Amino acid sequence: MTHPADSRRASDTTGRPGSTTARGVVATWWYTASAVVFFEVVIVLIWVATLIQRGEQAATLLVVSAAGLIWIASTLPLVRTYRHRTGETTSLPGRSVLVPLLVAVAAGAVVFSVSGLWLMLALPLAQSLQLLDWPRPVRLRLVIVVTVLLVCLWGLDVNGAFAGPGGGDYFVFGFYTSVLPLMTVFSLWWWDVLIALDRARISESRLAAAEERLSVATDVHDLQGHHLQVIALQLELAERLLPDDRDAALQQLRAARVSVDEARQGTRDLATRFRSVPLPDELANARDLLRAAGMAADSRVSPDAADAPASVFAPVIRETTTNVLRHGGGRRAALALTRGGEQWRYEIRNDTAESKPMIVADNRGSGLDGIARRVGAAGGSLTVTTDDGEFCVVVTVPDNRAVRA
Known part of the structure; x- marks a missing residue:
């Protein structure tokens, strides 16, 4: 039997994750969101380090750093919104989603104009797309397509901007830039699994509370219904016997009083059973x-x-x-x-x-x-x-x- 306090907590829960999740689940969300933002910051630092290795001017480094930070800031609303995702979105993205996507496109265009690297052009939009509320099959196909596209652009950069001696030194830049969307999806997938387990826990608590209420209602109905039916029959019999046999009628009244005491004791025992503490x-x-x-x-x-x-x-x-x-x-x-x-x-x-x-x-x-x-x-x-x-x-x-x- 579920404890009454657990039933009250279960009845107050809602299906929205984040509002009723346990403290450990909320902490896991902050770890997940921090990891995604940390990955993005590391990628921007790798970009800057790569451009320093190429001998780019300070103005180029400043532009890339500023555009990267603006792009990271634009992903924060997407990350925050992802916490309450449903995975059932079928409509076109709204203004709150379109603005970060436009910022990602603009940031990619700016860094491409000063660096000439295709990976820098495609990654901001590719990463921001992974943070949207996609159904699971769409997300899987999207991350595969995006990863393949980034690997192909990595090849273009190796044969173009990185062509010549020392091209192998840019492996870190190409590898981590290409796999960032995949790492992000893995992090978000872990959060999806955890929130699904938490929703299952909430549903189980609700079901237990509903079963307990049904059990109480059934027990009360069976107990009171039986005793009241017996009392009604005894009183009806006493009413019929009263004109002709007062002693028999008095006996039925005594029996009805005993039935009332039994019903009262049964109700008390039932209440004690449901008020008991584990x-x-x-x-x-x-x-x-x-x-x-x-x-x-x-x-x-x-x-x-x-x-x-x-x-x-x-x-x-x-x-x-x-x-x-x-x-x-x-x-x-x-x-x-x-x-x-x-x-x-x-x-x-x-x-x-x-x-x-x-x-x-x-x-x-x-x-x-x-x-x-x-x-x-x-x-x-x-x-x-x-x-x-x-x-x-x-x-x-x-x-x-x-x-x-």
Whole structure:
């Protein structure tokens, strides 16, 4: 059963990534966006280094640097928009997309006019196109076409501007410029996979919340519907018997009152079942309460602790924690809920202050007596020990599912 707090969180979620995603997913987005921008900055630096190697003048380097930075700035809105992509866009790009694309075309034309390199002409537009909200098949074809085109332009540059001795020194320029769109697509693909997993998590939470609401509605309908139907029949029978047989009518009224009590108790039990806190949360709450009281508290919980009988252990955890706070007076405590074989074992251990009386097994008090009765009804056992100023309560309860298996 889903915890009510989880249900509330699931009901508040929306399908839009970025608004309801977990903190780790949001952090991953910033890593992805930073990586894309970092790749672009590195490419511009490689361009400048390549032109320095060619012996270009300072004015050319300045123009290329300025055009590259303007182009990188124009990709930032595209990167920001990509975070909330749907992958289902079929319409033509709007003004918010056309402006960065026009800036990329202009930047490519400027750097080509001063350098004569075809790769510098094509890359800004090719990179900006990868940041648009394309459907997955279109994106795959686009990156393949763009990469092949850039490799061909690399060949033109090698046979043109880089022809002659020393042409092999420009391999870094050609390789990284050609594969930048491909590296960008890989980075964005990783983000797409992560956001798809996060959407699946949100959908699972919604489904769990819906199933829980359906379960509550079904249980309430079955419980109240049955009892109300029985009460209605008993009252109708009492009404018919009243003129002729008052004793029989009175008996039916008493039966109706019993049915009302049963319905009320059933409703109370149902509400208690849905308000119950999972055992791992109970232990966490107990640990935090002990820490708030100034004690050094630690807890050890089995990974499958949620499968333990909560109706037994939850009151035991609360009662023993209260005993530690009320009678312990020590500085440290340790809680553990583990499963060994076919039984669950809960242990709480704490040191006691010398000035406070020790609660021993022979003089337990009503709290531990109530725990013993509850645990005994579940077929378990309670052990209370004291050793060198340390008080320990151990509760073992059979694992009903393991026993049935």
